[in-house]
Amino acid sequence: MSTVLGEAAPAAAAEAVPETPAAPAAPAADARTAAVAAEPSxxxxxxxxxxxxxxxxxxxxxxxxxxxxxxxxxxxxxxxxxxxxxxxxxxxxxxxxxxxRAISLDEAIEILEVRMRVEGLCAAKAAANVTDDEVAELRRLRDDMTESVAEGDLVEYSRLNRHLDVRIRDLSRHATASEVLGRLHAQIVRHQFKLSSRPQRAKVSVLQHAAIIDAITARDPEAAEQAVHRHLQSVIDALRELAS
Known part of the structure; x- marks a missing residue:
């Protein structure tokens, strides 16, 4: 892109009107750059x-x-x-x-134990930082998650679940914890997918996620952290039960 623009300049200079082509070129270049930046790597x-x-x-x-x-x-x-x-x-x-890389059940449980602490930290930070607009957003998300489970739409519930995880990290404003969780979550998603595809597990999980959202929107850091701990301990117990 820069090479093309660089070649265009001498031609414009020869016509003695360098400003005319240059003015509209910048927005177009900016738009193309933004489009490329928006594409996933x-x-x-x-x-x-x-x-x-x-x-x-x-x-x-x-x-x-x-x-x-x-x-x-x-x-x-x-x-x-x-x-x-x-x-x-x-x-x-x-x-x-x-x-x-294959992740064993034992390693998945170890990762969940680490996530329990770091996600608890993020939830507590989110509860301390959340704004009124973000409270409204989380409450809408809570309603959508509850509705998706009630309708038996487990694919949508799984999508909303992932979105909630990301939003809590964002609301924590804790860059290091967010980076750690991004890596840990991806490593064991296949194990958790086995659980999320079971209707009875979704009915338990959605109540636990609602409790996390309620604690964050109530701006109660301690309750938010404890709600995350209870949820992830439940995931660990369910994985062990599924394996046995």
């Missing part, structure tokens, strides 16, 4: 595919195939896989490329 796209279960645990991730699938260069795909390895989603194998 290859790392984001592959991460989402792993999280959604499109690639199974231990499945090989072949750079040539990913390059063709996502329309990206091999170098870009290789960089994305290195980034995802740093997040714990991909495992790099010496002389054998990459594969989706």
């Amino acid at each position: 290859v790392t984001d796209v592959i991460r989402d595919a792993i999280v959604r279960g499109e690639y199974a645990p231990n499945q090989r991730l072949i750079e040539a195939d990913l390059s063709s699938t996502f329309g990206a260069s091999r170098a870009t795909v290789r960089t994305a896989l290195l980034e995802l390895a740093g997040e714990g989603l991909v495992e790099r194998l010496p002389n054998r490329g990459s594969r989706v």
Whole structure:
């Protein structure tokens, strides 16, 4: 983009009207730059595919195939896989490329135990920081989650659940905790998907999420933190029960 603009300048100068073409060019360039910035990166796209279960645990991730699938260069795909390895989603194998890292039940439980503390911190911070407009937003989200479970729309409930997790991190205004949680959550999403697809579990989960929202909107940091602890302990217990 910068090369094209750089080549256009001498032509404009030869016509002795450099200002005329330059004025409209800037907004167009800004719009194109904004559009590119809004597009998800290859790392984001592959991460989402792993999280959604499109690639199974231990499945090989072949750079040539990913390059063709996502329309990206091999170098870009290789960089994305290195980034995802740093997040714990991909495992790099010496002389054998990459594969989706399998997370055992025991490791998933350990991750949930860490999330319990960090998400509790975020919920407490959110309760201390939440504005009136954000209170209204969270209450609408609470109603939508309750309605989706009542209607048996577990796909929508799962989407709203993920949105709530992200919003609580945002409202905490705690960048370090948010970054940690983003990585931890992605690693065990497949285990939690097994639970969220069970109607009886959703009926329990939605009440726990409502309690978290109620504590945050009441601006009660201690209650918000405890509500998160109870919810994630319930997830741990349910995973153990499912495994047995």
